[in-house]
Amino acid sequence: MALRPSLFRPPMLSPLPADTGRRRLLRAAVLGAGVLPVAAAFPARASAEALRTRQAGSRGAPTTGVNGDQGYESAGSFEIVADFYGPGPSGVVVTDAGRIFVGFPRHAVNHKGATLGELRQGKVVPWPNAGLSLPSSAAPADRLMSIHGMTMDTQGRIWAVDDGKLAGQPLQPGAAKLVCFDPETGHLLHRIILAAPALLPDSHMNDLRVDLTHGQAGTVYVTDSSFGHSPALVVVDIATGRQRRVLGTHPSTQAEPGFMAMVEGVPLVYTPGKPPRFVVGGADGITLSAGSERLFYAPLTSRRLYSLPTALLADPTVSEAALAAAVRDEGEKGTADGLATDAQGRIYITNFEHDCILRRNTDGTFDLMVHDPRILSPDGIFCTKTHVYCTLGQWNRLAGFNGGQDKRKPPYHLIRFPIDPVVAYDAEEKL
Template sequence: MTMSMHRRDLFRAILPLSMGMGGVARAAEPARDATNRDHGVAPSGPFDIVARFDGPGPSGIAVTHGRIFVGFPRHAVNHRGATLAELKGGKLYPYPDVTHSMPSDQPPANRLMSVHGMTTDARGRLWAIDDGKLAGQPLAPGAAKVIGIDPETDRIFASIILHAPTLLADSHMNDLRVDLTHGAQGTVYVTDSSFGLSPALVVVDIATGRQRRVLADHPSIKAERPFMAVVEGRPLVFDPPQHPPAFVWGGVDGITLSPDSTTLYYSPLTSRRLYSIPTDLLADFSKTDVQLAAGIRDLGEKGVADGLATDAKGRIYTTNFEHDAIFRRNADGTFDTMVHDPRILSPDGIFVDGDMVYCTLGQWNRLGGLNGGHDLRVPPYYLIRFPTDVHGPVDTTKPAHG
């Protein structure tokens, strides 16, 4: 009885607001055409197409001394092209040379198998993570490694083989960042997003090759489950074995350093949260997982992201495969939409060079393994770039022009 009275009283209160003269209900004014649309789906933000690739899909990207380097991994499709290439005059050239970058009969430890994430250090040297994986084949000994190349000489100066117990049979060494402020020659941080369900952070001392696997059991490292992502308008659930993976998924994946290398930021691929940890802790091989976990900070949501990158102001750029977009997390924790466009499918590797941001678009969500054996990718694949600062951030609450 009391609930019925409350509902009747509420109806009486609302009724006068919805009635016109003579007690006749009238419809609201029609929405104006200029505002009766979802402004968030319109393309926004300026970007240039740096290159179009008709062959293998691109992943890693790094720019140093005006030179552009792109990685083409072989773990999804064992292609016959270069796995690491320099982009010059619109053409790709195997890098550092044909012997290392093209398929061959050389032992896995002596060549590049499947280059994925890429970065540069504070000295402008190029670094890449070779995940070592060829599609349909087990991970071979010596295949997974950290590679350092000096662009001044175009020679490999560091090749650190990853091995057990740091490397697992289902490891997917995905991305890396290089910190020259810790260790005699620097420290490398690698995300093992895992081809299975065993992700972890990997720490490597450049001078000695000493390496270890950390935080494998921490929630900030693992893929969230159950987890739903909306990709190209399709609601897809990650919750194996009940739901087979239908979108690109994995544990800790995106990784980036603060400009002064004091903080490492990271995020699982199947997650919307951003985490950080002091490099003083992470680079210290004497620290236990318990001690490392005490230094982790949950920085809140940032959307789903594959690649992460930082500019000189400490702002973090996050790719987003749900919204065909790239966002920026500002120093105060607010976000801007930098670019948004239906061509920005599976934004992957991302790199900041001065006042420009570069990003590869690989269409990875369309791979046959995620679509019942049907490869739905449509070349060309793109490498795009956009400025770190434009005349004003995109405001999707305001009517779009046109």
């Protein structure tokens, strides 16, 4: 699978004039046009107040926000890091040195490319090697089947959840597992096979976070969003491989019956027992607080965000009832898939309903970081010290949600945007 090298780190594009952009979007909606080639980067909007300050005086009222743009314009500064053809991307990790690793799961489409790859000079290089990442006759436990969620621990090691599922095939013994690699050498440091009773036949081990503050070697928290109707959290002790399934019947891990989302302008409702028309599931997005004191998680088919103290969650002696009592409802967060935390403890939330990425600040307020018609099914999300990276897999356009017709339109994007606002300069401003 190749990438177009010319799309690595492209120059920032200029914004469309406010009225022009809105007219084009409205015209496209009326004429049934596809996704518009809207500008890739726009002046950052750190906050409504900052925007008003910059536009004060003779420059007039704000062009976005209250009484301004009604949600048609692109917002926030972001750039396309890479475009993908072939398999769609999901998990992503970026090292301090700038190396980019991407997962390409096989549970929706059983592709023949790498399921874990590093982006190098315009190519997806199977990583850590072709023997592990490419399809082979090796036993499911001895190769990577379908890499989905990815993360990096505080020691700089790359972790990934292999959901083990190949499209159209049952989950095989040994296929679902957690893997940990040294990014410098590519050596496999940990391989923990997930098994019953933590693993169910319809499990979809979706995403993970690694807490090195609890347990002899640390603890891994996994969301099982479920290919059926049995979601839960799974807690894995790294040193022993001991694993347990928790909160499997608690509301905080469950998809909400009757949940409605607006997906590309179409109102879609989740009805258990009926074929889904959009991506649905239980516990999915997951992230740790900056110091690993709390685990935040959310069902995919829900607008609620929940959290738990990791001291309780990592302790195998804490009862299910005690865990349930400790769950904190953190309020609404929108329709989220991926979650990620920056060094300041702020949580970045992908939002497939509004084609955007939000930031939940530590005081519970939210900022709109980026919004654009191309941000379709924002999925894997990862924070570096300076940027947030996110994969856009167009999962809502898969054939399974569209009457057997695959409506995805490659390329699929990997984007990034700065954590701190882009500095705005004005040569006419008085000193």
